[in-house]
């Protein structure tokens with residue numbers, strides 16, 4: 001059996017693993033990417049997928065850099081110009097408008113499948129990248145000098161730098177004995193595609209209910225993708241309801257903001273868990289994306305953080321390679337960890353804080369929330385600052401995520 005040697009082996013070709021593969025292989029790093037499921041292109045006439053992501057400006061910039069953005073535009077994306085957030089227990093609300101910030105849009109809602117296929121399309125063009133897809137791992141052996149990867153088809157690969165981009169239940173993380181700080185949000189996110197009687201007005205809507213946030217995200221055909229996060233008991237009730245009752249509950253909890261709900265697709269539900277790996281790196285190993293952290297979807301940041309992980313790790317590795325340093329050494333990899341752990345921790349703490357603040361129906365909390373939302377809404381500068389951070393326009397961004405103008 002011949003063992004093929006790679007500079008970097010990436011396990012997991014989801015949105016984050018594919019992005020990292022492109023960023024490294026376009027710079028002549030010899031990469032192997034192992035992905036269990038073959039990405040499938042979308043038929044333009046197919047119904048909208050249940051899984052979508054709100055893509056920030058910085059993520060868009062990374063996708064542009066690796067020439068995958070056009071592939072997404074060629075399929076289907078929905079740019080949104082406004083965002084409206086309000087509290088169910090009072091009058092508090094906050095409204096963001098792209099034009100007020102001098103932007104062409106606040107972000108884009110894109111089906112995960114569209115993102116993944118457009119990235120995959122770029123990956124197959126890169127000669128420094130070998131795709132093992134669809135392919136299952138059978139064993140990971142981590143030694144002092146690197147990693148040996150055994151594939152289900154009998155192939156054997158080896159590398160000095162193994163990257164886990166294999167999602168929340170990462171096998172790479174387990175094989176490296178990296179523990180995870182974990183707590184359940186005790187909520188499930190219900191997702192579906194919904195057609196309402198009124199157009200979404202290219203706006204992302206989110207209403208904070210005491211049982212969790214309900215978002216209507218705009219899609220290109222005028223329909224919306226909903227992400228309804230609710231405490232487990234309420235979510236189970238909603239999932240068990242006959243369609244007409246579910247629609248009634250949805251209209252009521254969304255205050256009929258987009259009129260009547262005319263149809264709803266099948267539902268899917270995801271238990272929400274906050275996870276943060278105790279270490280992102282060891283000598284010869286790094287974690288990116290959901291393998292390193294998962295957060296509540298209320299601000300639509302999970303994949304955006306993961307793409308920034310990929311961009312930061314690529315920048316650190318390329319800088320090391322270009323200055324003759326070892327890309328797999330702990331001192332190189334720690335630079336990536338220091339950079340991204342700080343940013344990810346802030347975002348995770350904010351999401352937990354938001355969930356606690358908005359999930360509390362006591363009058364005192366309700367007052368703070370509503371006054372707070374209205375005050376921020378009136379403060380032009382603070383409001384812009386919050387939004388620019390959330391959009392990925394500010395902060396310690398990797399070079400490929402920065403743009404001089406939108």
Ligand SMILES: Cc1cc2nc3c(=O)[nH]c(=O)nc-3n(C[C@H](O)[C@H](O)[C@H](O)COP(=O)(O)OP(=O)(O)OC[C@H]3O[C@@H](n4cnc5c(N)ncnc54)[C@H](O)[C@@H]3O)c2cc1C
Nearest residue numbers: 012014015016036053054166167289290300301302303304
């Ligand atoms: C309801 C909901 C809504 C969300 N909305 C948003 C949003 O609007 N914006 C946003 O930024 N984020 C959002 N997120 C979060 C986002 O979906 C995740 O952060 C993102 O999918 C993580 O990408 P990833 O590539 O790290 O991991 P994954 O998407 O989990 O990909 C991991 C990949 O690894 C592969 N894999 C796993 N194990 C193996 C193995 N042993 N061998 C080979 N391959 C393997 C899998 O097949 C998969 O393709 C949302 C999450 C939820 C639950």
